[in-house]
Amino acid sequence: MKTYSLLTELSQLDAIASNEREVSNYLVSKINKPHIKDGLGSIIFKEGVGPKLLLTTNMDEPGLIVTGFTKDGFIKFQPVGIHFSQSFLHQMFTITTKNGKIHAVSTYKPYSYLQPEERKSEFPLKDMLLDAGFKSDIDAQKAGIEIGDMITYQHKINRLGNDLVIGKGLSNRSAISLLIELLNELNTSDVELNVAFTTQKSMSMKGAKTVSYMVEPDISIAVYAYDAMDLPGLDSRGRKLGSGPMVAIYDQGLIAHPKLLRFVREVAQKEKISIQEMYLETEASEGGYLSLSKTGSACISIGIPVRNRYSSQEIVSLEDILETKRLLKSLILALNSNTVDKILFE
Structure with a gap:
C-alpha cells in the first residue's frame, strides 16, 4: 500500500x-x-x-540533544519535547553527527544495585545516560559527536493486525x-x-x-x-x-x-x-x-x-x-x- x-x-x-x-x-x-x-x-x-x-x-x-560526556564515554543529554519516561530506559537511539549516524542505548543503574524503593519508582530522565560503546569522552568526540547533536528514537516500522502500524x-x-x-x-x-x-x-x-x-x-x-x-x-x-x-x-x-x-x-x-x-x-x-x-x-x-x-x-x-x-x-x-x-x- x-x-x-x-x-x-x-x-x-x-x-x-x-x-x-x-x-x-x-x-x-x-x-x-x-x-x-x-x-x-x-x-x-x-x-x-x-x-x-x-x-x-x-x-x-520528540528527541534529545547532546549536552556533554562523562570521562568514561557515556553521553549526557537534554530532552526535547514530551517523553513518556516509564518507557524510556533501555531504548535504542540514533545520534546524528557530522560524520553520520551513531547507535546508542539509554542506560541507568543496574537493577541489582537499586534499593527496593527505587525499583518501584519512576527513573528520572536527568539521571540517565546514553551508552554508545565509547571508553572515554575523547573517544566519543573523535567519533564526531558534538554538543547540540540531534538524538532520536530508533525503531523499525512494523505491521500489526487490523491494518495497524507500529513505529x-x-x-x-x-x-x-x-x-x-x-x-x-x-x-x-x-x-x-x-x-x-x-x-x-x-x-x-x-x-x-x-x-x-x-x-x-x-x-x-x-x-x-x-x-x-x-x-x-x-x-x-x-x-x-x-x-x-x-x-x-x-x-x-x-x-x-x-x-x-x-x-x-x-x-x-x-x-x-x-x-x-x-x-x-x-x-x-x-x-x-x-x-x-x-x-x-x-x-x-x-x-x-x-x-x-x-x-x-x-x-x-x-x-x-x-x-x-x-x-x-x-x-x-x-x-x-x-x-x-x-x-x-x-
Whole structure:
C-alpha cells in the first residue's frame, strides 16, 4: 500500500525541533508543487486561487540533544519535547553527527544495585545516560559527536493486525504522509490551498506562528495526532483507533469555530465519513496559533488517533489515515468563495 510505504520512509527520518531538514528535504523530493520556506525552516506548498485555506502539521518528533560526556564515554543529554519516561530506559537511539549516524542505548543503574524503593519508582530522565560503546569522552568526540547533536528514537516500522502500524514518530509522520498524498492527488480547487509542514512544535509551536503570519489564511485546519483512549478501563468515546478522524471541539488552545465545525459535520455526513468528536483539556494543537493569524482565521483541529504516543512505538491505523485524508480532500473541494463567506460572515 502506498500509505504504508510512505510511512515506512518517513518513520526512518530523524527530525527534532530546529533540526527538521531530513523531513523537509524528503517533502521537496516527493511533492512536485511550488513551495516557499520561512526563516525557521517550515515549508509551505501552495496552489490555486481564491480564499486562503491553510493546513498544517509539524515535522519534528520528540528527541534529545547532546549536552556533554562523562570521562568514561557515556553521553549526557537534554530532552526535547514530551517523553513518556516509564518507557524510556533501555531504548535504542540514533545520534546524528557530522560524520553520520551513531547507535546508542539509554542506560541507568543496574537493577541489582537499586534499593527496593527505587525499583518501584519512576527513573528520572536527568539521571540517565546514553551508552554508545565509547571508553572515554575523547573517544566519543573523535567519533564526531558534538554538543547540540540531534538524538532520536530508533525503531523499525512494523505491521500489526487490523491494518495497524507500529513505529517511531508516527504521530506526526502519519499526518505528513496523508498530506503528501493529498497534495499529489488534488489537481484543482476553488481556494488558494496552502499546506505547511511546520518546525518546532516542541518549542512553543514556533512554525505554526510564522506560517500563519505568512499565509494570512481565511480558514485554517491543524492536522494533528491525539491519544487514542481505547484501552481497558478508559473512556474511549471519540478516541478510538480505526474509528475515523478525530475532530476537536475544544482543546487548551482552541475552541473550534462553530460554523466551520458545522461545515465539517455536513461534509462528513454527505461523504459518509465517520468522525469522532472529542474534547481535550490537557493539550493544545497548532490551531490556537493559526486562529490568531493577523486579523484571525476560522480554525479547527482534525486529528488521527495514536496509541503509545510520545514513545518509540507509536501505533496508528492505516484506515484512520486514509479516512482523514478523504475528509480533508472533501472539505477542500467543498470550499469556495460562497461557502467561505457563509462560514466567516453569515
